[in-house]
Amino acid sequence: MKALVYLGPGQIAWKTVPAPSLRQPTDVIVKITSTTICGTDLHILKGDVPTVSSGRVLGHEGVGIIEEAGSAVRAFKKHDRVLISCITSCGKCEYCKKQMYAHCEDGGWVLGHLIDGTQAEYVRIPHADNSLYHVPEGADEEALVMLSDIFPTGFEIGVLYGAVKPGDVVAIIGAGPIGMATLLTARFYSPGKIIVADTDPARLELARRFGATHLVNTGEGDPVDRILALTRDGVDVAIEAVGLQQTFDICQRIVRPGGHIANIGVHGKSVDLSLQRLWSQNITLTTGLVNTNTTPMLLKTVQSKTLAPEQLITHRFDSKEIMKAYEVFGNAAQEHALKVIISHAEHDGRQA
Ligand SMILES: NC(=O)c1ccc[n+]([C@@H]2O[C@H](COP(=O)([O-])OP(=O)(O)OC[C@H]3O[C@@H](n4cnc5c(N)ncnc54)[C@H](O)[C@@H]3O)[C@@H](O)[C@H]2O)c1
Ligand SMILES: [Zn+2]
Numbered sequence: 001m002k003a004l005v006y007l008g009p010g011q012i013a014w015k016t017v018p019a020p021s022l023r024q025p026t027d028v029i030v031k032i033t034s035t036t037i038c039g040t041d042l043h044i045l046k047g048d049v050p051t052v053s054s055g056r057v058l059g060h061e062g063v064g065i066i067e068e069a070g071s072a073v074r075a076f077k078k079h080d081r082v083l084i085s086c087i088t089s090c091g092k093c094e095y096c097k098k099q100m101y102a103h104c105e106d107g108g109w110v111l112g113h114l115i116d117g118t119q120a121e122y123v124r125i126p127h128a129d130n131s132l133y134h135v136p137e138g139a140d141e142e143a144l145v146m147l148s149d150i151f152p153t154g155f156e157i158g159v160l161y162g163a164v165k166p167g168d169v170v171a172i173i174g175a176g177p178i179g180m181a182t183l184l185t186a187r188f189y190s191p192g193k194i195i196v197a198d199t200d201p202a203r204l205e206l207a208r209r210f211g212a213t214h215l216v217n218t219g220e221g222d223p224v225d226r227i228l229a230l231t232r233d234g235v236d237v238a239i240e241a242v243g244l245q246q247t248f249d250i251c252q253r254i255v256r257p258g259g260h261i262a263n264i265g266v267h268g269k270s271v272d273l274s275l276q277r278l279w280s281q282n283i284t285l286t287t288g289l290v291n292t293n294t295t296p297m298l299l300k301t302v303q304s305k306t307l308a309p310e311q312l313i314t315h316r317f318d319s320k321e322i323m324k325a326y327e328v329f330g331n332a333a334q335e336h337a338l339k340v341i342i343s344h345a346e347h348d349g350r351q352a
């Protein structure tokens with residue numbers, strides 16, 4: 001089969017590799033119909049994720065059709081259409097019992113990381129019963145790829161951990177795919193104001209279309225003053241969706257007493273925490289790796305058309321053009337790219 005293979009820092013190739021086969025009775029093989037590229041894949045490509053070894057097939061998002069199911073798989077059978085979660089989970093360990101699937105003792109984020117991923121014609125999914133979801137009848141399948149990672153991340157780690165409530169003033173720092181997914185799911189709770197901050201005017205404009213009530217370009221003037229000027233005495237919820245010291249700092253300086261800071265961004269370095277001020281303001285600070293435990297609920301919101309995940313898709317490619325897709329996604333600002341969809345027009349078949 002063809003797959004996108006990581007060959008070491010700065011090197012990837014779309015090449016022929018052996019197709020996966022069942023290893024455990026709880027595995028399935030999924031024939032991928034659509035997948036996408038995540039910012040994390042770009043981090044891997046830069047060599048920032050040393051746990052990814054050379055030869056690994058990348059990708060942790062996708063939808064497809066079950067090609068073969070192991071003998072112990074109960075919830076899925078051949079030909080079922082499925083959404084793949086970026087988090088693999090056994091459903092049986094202590095963490096899974098608490099729905100902390102990110103910390104599954106035999107799973108977590110393994111796809112396109114520790115085992116071969118979804119940017120391929122076929123992928124092996126371990127613990128299929130707990131790691132896949134049925135595609136609802138009539139759903140826009142391609143758009144569901146946004147539910148593998150982006151939407152659960154924005155919703156769980158941003159909106160739910162941030163405890164967004166009706167009438168709240170919410171600030172989202174960073175308008176990448178994660179910030180946008182946070183924005184769209186924060187709207188479930190009818191906040192009074194949604195302030196979105198970014199350095200990219202095109203992304204800010206898109207945020208306005210997605211429901212942001214106020215936009216702040218952090219590259220112009222002091223963003224803290226400008227955000228505070230939009231509030232009485234600060235924001236109820238400050239959501240960090242970038243992963244930098246300066247954006248985390250904006251969050252801790254704009255939050256009002258009793259407020260929440262929900263950090264989603266992946267920080268490569270430690271950040272300065274103004275604990276000397278935050279403690280007396282009764283601030284709650286949360287962090288987290290997406291668990292994808294809200295995926296069933298998000299699927300219902302897509303079905304009821306409360307959520308339209310296809311809004312995030314800006315570019316579409318055939319799998320043969322995947323290298324071009326990486327180029328476009330890698331130059332997201334110039335290309336005005338948010339999420340790219342990669343689909344397989346045809347499959348070469350599952351021979352090695
Ligand atoms: N916690 C989790 O489970 C989880 C899961 C997925 C991704 N993430 C992390 O979430 C973060 C966002 O992901 P993404 O895919 O949207 O990334 P992205 O790089 O596409 O988006 C980041 C956005 O931040 C903006 N930005 C950069 N510097 C800024 C500044 N000084 N002020 C305001 N905006 C600024 C960029 O213009 C961009 O629009 C990343 O750190 C990613 O690693 C976390
Ligand atoms: Zn991802």
Ligand SMILES: [Zn+2]
Nearest residue numbers: 090093096104
């Ligand atoms: Zn588990």
